[in-house]
Each structure stands twice: as structure tokens, then as C-alpha cells.
Amino acid sequence: METFTIKDIARELNLSTSTVSRALRGSYEINPETKRLVMECAERLNYRPNPIALSLKGSASRAIGVILPQIANYFFSQAINGIEAIAYNRGYHVIIFQSQESYEREIANVQQSMSRKVDGLLMSLSSETSNVAHLQEVLDKNVPLVLFDRVSAELNVTKVVADNFGGAFAATEHLIQSGRRRIAHLTIQPWLSITQERLAGYRAALEKHGLVFDESLVRYGSFGPDEVGPMVDELMRYPSPPDAFFTASDRLAVGCLQALRQRNLHIPDDVSLIGFTNLNVAELLAPPLSTVVQPAQEIGQIAAERLIDQIERKQRALPIETVRIPTELIVRTSTMPEMVKL
């Protein structure tokens, strides 16, 4: 099956390419009969407009770019699923770039997607990103941009995030209500919006229940596979060690579970553990892991919807807002000593 162009149709029908182009787009200044002929011929040849040529012309490419830190991550891969589903339904293609948590690569990704003329950009910031000038430039070029999950307060754009404050609050309160008093919080880079919101939820819950916020129980970082263990050791050496861990990501939840088990700390008898995670196997872990579930797929869907809405009604500016998706607390054995005995 070769690939036919508008020229082939024009030649076949003895028309000019302009006429064919206009007929295909349904222009009013083309004879209905001519239109029919063109449509029929296009159908017959299985004509598909060349997206590259369209992009060059500057018109819509019907592609949206997605830039995120890592694909191999439960949260993001589910978010992509949501994005793809919506995009596909609405006739858009998705081009995915990974920043690998690198600021430089994120900039390169943005440049790439701009020069590939995507119709819009969906982003979740790398952990190294604090300066958002490169995104401001995107906006200046009038390219629709929607941020999700890892967003920046400095940009006046539509954002779709989980209710991080609420989720963290619920998790922390749950730990307190199940009798915990020294709750460690393992989290990611402090300048990220999600980190701050979760930390705020954690603090708020502590304060509500009259517990003092102890800075030394909060640890930030990009925790590689071997970094969680030492940190747990350090925390457990305290005169009054934590009796619970609240972690802020998939990676941390798993790393922490592993570290605790390796150290023969029994969960939940010695310490409770609860994570912010989308692990679908959370229930099958030993012990089954309590979590705050962020609806990753839904976040992706809503972000994609907002973006495409913006792309398609470009003339009239859509309201810019922050959509906050509720999170869900799921209590399992890792935070419920009484469940162990059942």
C-alpha cells in the first residue's frame, strides 16, 4: 500500500491541488459534485494527509506531547494510559518524552516537542526543575500547556493534581488514631509542589491531634535503591525512634518496606507503614500495604481533556484553574496491628 498525496488525487481527477485540498476540507467554494468526486477518490486511494507537511505549514498536527520524569513508574504509566485513552478518542496522537528527572533533558524535550509542532503539551516536572522559564516560553508561543501531578506555582496554567494535602492528612490521622505518635515522613525533593502539599497535610494532622512537628523525622531525597536502608537505620537509632513511616511515593513505599523487612522490623507491630502509591500489588505484599491511592488514570484523563479543550477552542481562552482529584485512603494490615491477629 503506497502512500498517496493530494497531487495524485489532483492528477487523477484533472484538478488542481488547491481544489482537492479545499474539497477535502469541505470548503464552501467547491462544487458539491466535485467534492464528491474528490472524496470518493481519496477514499479509494486510502489518502491520508501527511502530518509532516501539515506541521510545516504551521497548522494543527493533531499530536500532543507528554513530558514526564519516568515511564517506568506506576503512577506515570497509569497516567499515560488515561491520557492515551482520551487523546485517541478525540483524534490525537501522543508523543511521549522522558526527562529522566533531569532539568537539561526536560528542556531538550520541550524544544523537541516545539519543533515537532505538537498542538499542546502535557507535563509533569522533573525533580531537578525549579526554574520554569522554558515553560513560560511555551506559553509565550501560545502553545497550550497543562501540568499534572508535579506542577509549578509560578506558572499560570491549568493544573491537574491529586488532593495531596487531603491524602497526607488522612494517612497521618489514620496513623495517629491507630495509636502512633512518632511518625516519620520520607518524601521527595522539598521544592516540588506535591512534596510541600503532602508535608502540609502531614503537619496539619499532627497539629490537629496535638502532636509536635519534629523536623528530624522528615527526610527528603531522591532515594536510590540503596539509600532508604541507611536512612531507616539512622531514624531507628534515635532515642525515641519512629513508630510509623509515611512515605510519599511508590518507590519510597517499596524501598521502605524492603528496608524494614531486611532489618527484621515487624510491620505493623514494631512500626506502621503507609505509602502514597498506585501499586496494584499493594494488597499482595507482605504485609498488605496501606496506601493513599491517587487516581493516576483519572488525573491523566482530565489533564488530557483540559488540554484538548484548550487546543480546540484556542480563540476563546478557557478558564485557568487547578483541578484537585480526591485521593483514597485504603487501610490494610501494614497499619493495623489488630488485623494481624484476625
Added chain:
Amino acid sequence: METFTIKDIARELNLSTSTVSRALRGSYEINPETKRLVMECAERLNYRPNPIALSLKGSASRAIGVILPQIANYFFSQAINGIEAIAYNRGYHVIIFQSQESYEREIANVQQSMSRKVDGLLMSLSSETSNVAHLQEVLDKNVPLVLFDRVSAELNVTKVVADNFGGAFAATEHLIQSGRRRIAHLTIQPWLSITQERLAGYRAALEKHGLVFDESLVRYGSFGPDEVGPMVDELMRYPSPPDAFFTASDRLAVGCLQALRQRNLHIPDDVSLIGFTNLNVAELLAPPLSTVVQPAQEIGQIAAERLIDQIERKQRALPIETVRIPTELIVRTSTMPEMVKL
């Protein structure tokens, strides 16, 4: 930061665009001094050639397309990581498409990547794909193609796969050696190459140890979340039910674990369980899951390397071969009754 074109440089330097183009590509017929000027100006304006225009002209786009069934899958997301790493190092960008296990979408993806003028294509077939005419067309267009994991025997191209036979053989033999006799095999669609190879390994191990191959213990399918349970029920109702399950994918391993636990079948006392999986949490499950690990990242890396080699030495045809990456058997509690007592 605006985006400058070759024209801007030409205007700035009072040269023609052709001269600038040639200077940038280092053509011998340009005065070294002129080259210097052009280079310097390009540097100053932060000139980046427009990939769209290049693609239109038919030259290299320095992008490779990756088409695979699902991103939200441990194996594939790790494979993408490997692909991305290599591609990035060698100056290529990766455009990812998901077929969602649909033949139609796979065809659409191929068309898209062709019209987006990727320099080469990396594919893992959807489970619905039995006809590979769309890929033959890719080859006919002289676009380099490398298949990985889910490959087709009908295509004469470079393929990168795990040692599925060896892995299945090792898993099955391990089960037999730990005393199991009725080993069920839950696997995916029968027409896929990986399915056949794994089945062959399973049979070979049975035969080596003098066990008869019982077709009724093998189940094929695309097992959704609620389909594994009923199948387990059915198998366990047999007069002589299986004493072990060997599953052929991440999804099946987890689904099976969950189904067995829900039915209060104790692993490994009642039945053993071993999977083909890349789950990084396999060790943390209850019980820790024995698995055959496929080096997903390595498969991705090698596939990307082969593809880019083909792209860059397009003139001289590189040898077409099938690269088989060894798998690794990791024995954990789910297949070792004696370990439970430790």
C-alpha cells in the same frame, strides 16, 4: 528565545540559504572562513534545524518509533527505559505508540510512524496480530525494523527476545525437582511466538522427567482481572488438581497469586507458583514469588542498538539474526515448601 531558521542566518550574514545550509553541514565547497562565520552565527542565535522540514525533505528525522502493546506493564516500561537510554546516547529521539493489544491500532500506529518519517521502527506485536502484512510494507519501504519480545516468524528481520524456551524449561524443571507432578501452565495467546517457545520449554522439561504432557492443564487467554479466578476454580475441581502453577506473564503471575490467596489455597504448601515476570516487588509479595526474570532493560537496549546500527549503515545490509537473551531463574518461597519452615 525565538526559533531561528537558516534564513535568519543567511540574512544576517548576507549569504544565500544554500550556502548557510552547506556551511552547517561542513560541505567542502564552502570557504573555511565563511563556514566559521556561519557556525558562529548559528551558535549565537542558538539555531536548531527544524526536524519537520528535514522530515518533509525525506532525510533523516533522527527519531525512532516504538510500538508496543502497553506501557503500563512492568516488562515494557523497563524495555522502554533501555531503548531510551541507548537512543539518547546515540542522538535519537523516541516516539512511543501503544497498540493497546489491538491489531487495528497497531496498524494505525505503523501508519502514523511512517508518515511521521521515523528513521526506524522498534516493535513488539499486539496479541491480536497474526497477519504481518503491515510490517512487510514497512520493510518494502526500506525502513529498518527490529522486533523484540513478541516477534513474528514470518518476518525476516532482526529480533531480540528472551530465552523463553530456556526460562520455561528451568522453571518447569525446578517445579518438578521440588516434587511437583501436576503443573498447570497459564499463558497468553497461543499464536504468539513467546507463548509457543515457553510452552515448548514447559513440555520439554516434562518429557525429560518422564511426565506426560496434559493439554487440559494449559490455559490460554488474555486474562482480565476477573478471569483468572474462575479458571483456577475449574482447574482445582479436577479429580487430580494441579500442585503447581507456572504463569507466562507479569499480569498472570499477580492475578494467579491473588486468585489463589482469595481461595485460601496455601502457597507453596497446597500449590507452588512461579511466574515469568519482571516485577521488582516479587520478593516482597506474600509469599515471595519465584520467577523467571527476563532482562527487559537489556532487551530494549540491544534492540535499540541493532536498530540504530541498521539505520546508520543503511547501505550495507547488516546480518539479520535473532538475539536471544538469557533469562534467570530466581527461586523464592512460592515454590519452596522447605523455605517456609526456616
Added chain:
DNA sequence: AACGTTCCCGACATCGTTTGCGCAAATTAT
């Protein structure tokens, strides 16, 4: 001095598509 080379560089066409403008024929108005 007339010719052939070599060295640099510019004009132009091209990729596939859209779009502003213009132009002939057909239709309507005067």
C-alpha cells in the same frame, strides 16, 4: 592572450499542504 580549472557561492526546484488572489464562466440584476 585565450583557454581550461578550481573555488565559492546563489538561483531555483522540491517535499505535501494550505491559502490569498485572480480569473473565467455562469448567473442575476438593471
Added chain:
DNA sequence: ATAATTTGCGCAAACGATGTCGGGAACGTT
């Protein structure tokens, strides 16, 4: 019947870059 519109379509420019020509200047050769 003539003028004014409308209808339907083609020409050519444009998007950004490359590549094929070909041409002018500065050499070297007889």
C-alpha cells in the same frame, strides 16, 4: 443587451531545509 455578481477553480507563494545546477572570479596553462 449590458453590467454586476456569484460560482468554481487554478496559480503561485509559503512553511524550512536540501540539492542540482550553473555562473562569476581567480587562478594556472599553453
